[in-house]
Amino acid sequence: MFLRLLRWFDDRVGGARFGRQALDRIFPDHWSFMLGEVALYCFISLVATGTYLTFFFEPSVREVTYDGSYAPLQGVEMSAAYRSALDISFEHRAGLVMRQMHHWSALVFLASMTVHLGRVFFTGAYRRPRELNWLIGVTLLVSSIANGFLGYSLLDDLLSGTGLRVAYAITLSIPLLGPDLAFGLFGGEFPAESIIPRFYTLHVLILPAVIAVLLGAHLALVWRQKHTQFPGPGRTEDNIVGSRLWPAYAAKSAGLFFIVLAVLAGLGGLAQINPIWVYGPFRSGLAVTAVSSASQPDWYMGWLDGALRLWPGWEPTVGGYSVPNPFLPAVVLPGLFFTLLYLWPFLEARFTRDRRPHNLLDRARDAPTRAGIGAAVVAVYGVLFLAGSNDVTAGALNIAPERLTTLYRVLVFVAPAVAFGLTRRICRELGRRPVRPVAGMPTHTIVRTATGGYETVPDPESASAASSSSSGGEL
């Protein structure tokens, strides 16, 4: 029956040879190769839960009075957007789980992308011939950060309203274009009414389409160029070692898909995220000029908020025109960071003069300078991220936020320098250690016998290593 269906299909479309080759493809196994897959599965979860949410969410700032089941807000004026988000949380069965699962999926999506980026960076997987896929990957990251921000800004709660206010001021700060850009993007002076419907279109249509297309291209290139692999016995630049796509790899990957979704569902049901009813509405009589203290954005925006907090109150004037304060920390700094990130494969090729194709990955220790630079970037990111929550930390440690800010202002320079030096040093020393037989490679000792003959004896240690190693795969 199944074969007849296949024949019917192949008679009309052909492609049996391609299908066979596809099923026989080999994918290398290493736990770190899962990170990109996790991101992909988070995206699927985002699309699924997000589609469900669109059936109930009303992207409008039309003013309504709340009369739902959450007592503390009854009778409060709010936007239809905020009320529909409350209704999803309190009135629709399973709505809260869907909403929280959507939010958690976004957080884990960006986290897995970021760690995936780190894996690709430290192992040099972006080297020729994979520079194109690096560019696509960085674009995916930028689009996803943007879409995450747009997503939590739609609910029109007090916290996200504060985030939009900051985004507006950052846009406004761009020299020459700022005021027109800000008015064009937000539809007028903040808080203009078009923000929510406009950002909704961007969030549910434009950016998801961009992400889906780029994801497709990203995977197509992995398919075409085949995955990189770590060096090891029997692995060369010209071959690929791993599990066959069908059915071993497919079953494991499908299993991972279900486990990722399981974790997201568990988080969505058991770990509260973005409780907008606690924050209150943004657009309501009183709240337009209110803000809660301890306003923290979602984690992937934290470093930018930290940069805004650490930057001193400079505002240079050039011939009567000012360079607005947020421009450097919130426009130039991330702009520079992502530009360097885009250019990195080409910069490295230029400095190392290494333009050969690479299918075997580096370990971090194989490229100490690269590892050092990566560690320095992680350190700056970490300090800025911490600075983004300096008020909360200061409260918890019971010290003045001013002192903490001063400390971070120093650390943001010291930490990357230390991280660079230390990481490079450690990598160099690790690289200098004597080479030992790779674990898992069976080794033998040749022994001369008393009669003058030769005998090959397997090494007991390597034999046991061979049976216990090779566990570095899949999960």
Added chain:
Amino acid sequence: MISYRGVGVAFALSGLAGLGLAVVYILGGQPQWEGALLMVALGGIGVGLIGWAKQLYGDSEETDQRPVLPSAVEPRVAFATSLERSEEFSRRRGLTGLLAFAAGSLAVAALFPLRSLGPTPGGTLRRTSWRRGSRLVTEGGGEPLRPDSLGRGGIVTVFPEGVEADEDAATVVINVDPAQLGEGTNAEWVIDGNIAYSKICTHVGCPVGLYREPEHSLLCPCHQSTFDVLDGARVVFGPAPRPLPQLPLGVDDEGFLIALGDYPQPVGPSFWNRGR
């Protein structure tokens, strides 16, 4: 490594959790149960699949050759030759020029609708709704502020009467001891210790909502910019580049506090030509 029995248990648990999910939904739904059961339903399938695959294939590895990515010279040349067929178009210089002109002007024309996305900023960034004679009312409405409405150390957020919705006009009035005022403050605009500053932070526009009475400082909760109320809202800490503008206050014939005009400088976050 999970045994076949373990795989079976995982699938069975998943199935039961799926049924449980349906029951919870029918009974009216409960977020924690829904999340936990969904987790077990999905996770059971995941764990089972991976365990099964590992039972069947273990960590066995297979090897394949990688393809050579670059094309050989011949197909490359053939491709370039096919591509160059389009040169037949470029022989007509005049026509290609006109086509470029048509496409170019269409592109320019298509840019103009961008202008409709928002109004021209014009003067809106420089003005608020405060006018000479505007009385100061709180958002909930009620009686306009009088010089004695606030006790010493009191603080209130006010708007111009009649335009309480203009958030740019948000202003804090604080009652301080006039004797302590510093040079940064315009003392003529302070009425009986009532001093009025814009509530919109000069950093990125958050409402400067926290008043630390002992230090007479206004603190922005977003990025911790701190302003000295006694000294013209001078920035004492944080990223804000400028003091909060001070609203000129006076008293009208009926004894209410009024604004003597709009803020002398633009309020809120900076833009490039604010000084012009």
